[in-house]
Amino acid sequence: xxxxxxxxxxxxxxxxxxxxxxxxxxxxxxxxxxxxxxxxxxxxxxxxxxxxxxxxxxxxxxxxxxxxxxxxxxxxxxxxxxxxxxxxxxxxxxxxxxxxxxxxxxxxxxxxxxxxxxxxxxxxxxxxxxxxxxxxxxxxxxxxxxxxxxxxxxxxxxxxxxxxxxxxxxxxxxxxxxxxxxxxxxxxxxxxxxxxxxxxxxxxxxxxxxxxxxxxxxxxxxxxxxxxxxxxxxxxxxxxxxxxxxxxxxxxxxxxxxxxxxxxxx
Amino acid sequence: xxxxxxxxxxxxxxxxxxxxxxxxxxxxxxxxxxxxxxxxxxxxxxxxxxxxxxxxxxxxxxxxxxxxxxxxxxxxxxxxxxxxxxxxxxxxxxxxxxxxxxxxxxxxxxxxxxxxxxxxxxxxxxxxxxxxxxxxxxxxxxxxxxxxxxxxxxxxxxxxxxxxxxxxxxxxxxxxxxxxxxxxxxxxxxxxxxxxxxxxxxxxxxxxxxxxxxxxxxxxxxxxxxxxxxxxxxxxxxxxxxxxxxxxxxxxxxxxxxxxxxxxxxxxxxxxxxxxxxxxxxxxxxxxxxxxxxxxxxxxxxxxxxxxx
Numbered sequence: 110x111x112x113x114x115x116x117x118x119x120x121x122x123x124x125x126x127x128x129x130x131x132x133x134x135x136x137x138x139x140x141x142x143x144x145x146x147x148x149x150x151x152x153x154x155x156x157x158x159x160x161x162x163x164x165x166x167x168x169x170x171x172x173x174x175x176x177x178x179x180x181x182x183x184x185x186x187x188x189x190x191x192x193x194x195x196x197x198x199x200x201x202x203x204x205x206x207x208x209x210x211x212x213x214x215x216x217x218x219x220x221x222x223x224x225x226x227x228x229x230x231x232x233x234x235x236x237x238x239x240x241x242x243x244x245x246x247x248x249x250x251x252x253x254x255x256x257x258x259x260x261x262x263x264x265x266x267x268x269x270x271x272x273x274x275x276x277x278x279x280x281x282x283x284x285x286x287x288x289x290x291x292x293x294x295x296x297x298x299x300x301x302x303x304x305x306x307x308x309x310x311x312x313x314x315x316x317x318x319x320x321x322x323x324x325x326x327x328x329x330x331x332x333x334x335x336x337x338x339x340x341x342x343x344x345x346x347x348x349x350x351x352x353x354x355x356x357x358x359x360x361x362x363x364x365x366x367x368x369x370x371x372x373x374x375x
Numbered sequence: 376x377x378x379x380x381x382x383x384x385x386x387x388x389x390x391x392x393x394x395x396x397x398x399x400x401x402x403x404x405x406x407x408x409x410x411x412x413x414x415x416x417x418x419x420x421x422x423x424x425x426x427x428x429x430x431x432x433x434x435x436x437x438x439x440x441x442x443x444x445x446x447x448x449x450x451x452x453x454x455x456x457x458x459x460x461x462x463x464x465x466x467x468x469x470x471x472x473x474x475x476x477x478x479x480x481x482x483x484x485x486x487x488x489x490x491x492x493x494x495x496x497x498x499x500x501x502x503x504x505x506x507x508x509x510x511x512x513x514x515x516x517x518x519x520x521x522x523x524x525x526x527x528x529x530x531x532x533x534x535x536x537x538x539x540x541x542x543x544x545x546x547x548x549x550x551x552x553x554x555x556x557x558x559x560x561x562x563x564x565x566x567x568x569x570x571x572x573x574x575x576x577x578x579x580x581x582x583x584x585x586x587x588x589x590x591x592x593x594x595x596x597x598x599x600x601x602x603x604x605x606x607x608x609x610x611x612x613x614x615x616x617x618x619x620x621x622x623x624x625x626x627x628x629x630x631x632x633x634x635x636x637x638x639x640x641x642x643x644x645x646x647x648x649x650x651x652x653x654x655x656x657x658x659x660x661x662x663x664x665x666x667x668x669x670x671x672x673x674x675x676x677x678x679x680x681x682x683x684x
Contacts, residue, residue: 120502120503122505122524122525125503125504125505125524126505126524128503128504128505129504129505129522129524132463132467135595138583140583141583152525153524153525172502172503173503175452175456175499176456176459176460176499176503177453177456177457178456178460197460199453199456199457264591264594264595264601265595266591266595
């Protein structure tokens, strides 16, 4: 490890193409990552055996380490789908957004972020965000304009919109978790199970601990009498299903089912 | 190994590789840079004389220097890494990056080391990502990234999964939009999907989640534009062709696709056909203009002896 070799892993055009495409997409789901990986092999090394995705990623990450970036795996907060993004290991603020957005737009994002973190549900209403436009740094922004900017955030996968309310996209959580925890140490919520940043989740009505929906699903899997891991009181919320890509394909859990789940959590 | 009581606390000097894990404590002392003093110390011991470096004060000074060197080294590495990220992000916008931007946003007061920093960044970009950092304009110090990976054949293009189905779905949507007068309400698009046997939010083995594919991927890749229809309450949204679609495909092609689907000729829809013809004429004109200006530029640069890349 103290040898003079700069990097541990080997980069070939397969890996380079993969990285380029991952950067283009910003964030990808697991099945997309596998498809992309197969595509890169097909283009650059047709006859090689395709590495297991985990090994493939670990190899690339060992090379990326000296650049303070890594391919990071996360899970969507609403339904536990695995996602991947290229993230900065060093704490920087909204740096990846910085070149795509103007100063006042970045400040709008920061304001939305603060409202989301402070909220009980992990969602901030459009109205509440727009009411802050007068406080933005940089060029003056009208509410109409701010609405468009919020849509831009959604399109670029920094925010998710549901019924007029906004929360953080899985990508934003992956990329900014460290920054958020360091910048808002008192306001952030943490999942009792995985100890990561929590924006959306369920909470115990007695002792107040919180858990991500996918963490709840795993923890209480096939448990007829779910109880709070902290205070042992009966867990009052609906237990979601553990995400299973195979199962999804057959039974087709529609998004509309999940919408009603959210309203019952708090 | 230094045995004297004063430096009992010092660990054995280790060779420091280029890898900077960033985890090692600040308290770890001597590095490879200590090789020279070590030799002197060794010689000193043999001769029996007490070298200044053997005293506690001297050892602390050495340790402090080593620490400062290590910090500077780490800082340099970090700056190189930040520059790499900066260049990658900037290049996405497809506009050249200037040296002054790099200094302003990344390099800061390490400006004097710019040549070294940029050389190392370039090497990372080449090895890790397959990009070449090219100086685009020597006078204005602007740079661009060139993709050194082999250019893809048409059938290897990844954009739409490199497979037919996604492209086909996009064509269907572009066709729907075109035939409805260049915009289609969101509801109409979902209706079309259902007619094709798809549920917008249900996982599909070819498309993944179609709604996500359309609303996120196609929109983000600028194949489609998604806009709110003004004066609608509750708000309604509509799709139209995105700028990328306008670049990559023509109205005539899409009309031809729709015509084939219905087993008719494009002329069957006179309004759309006229529009497509006008579009073809526009494109031909634009292409002729672009070619003419490119030829003019090539002539000018050949005369000046400048090679673009």
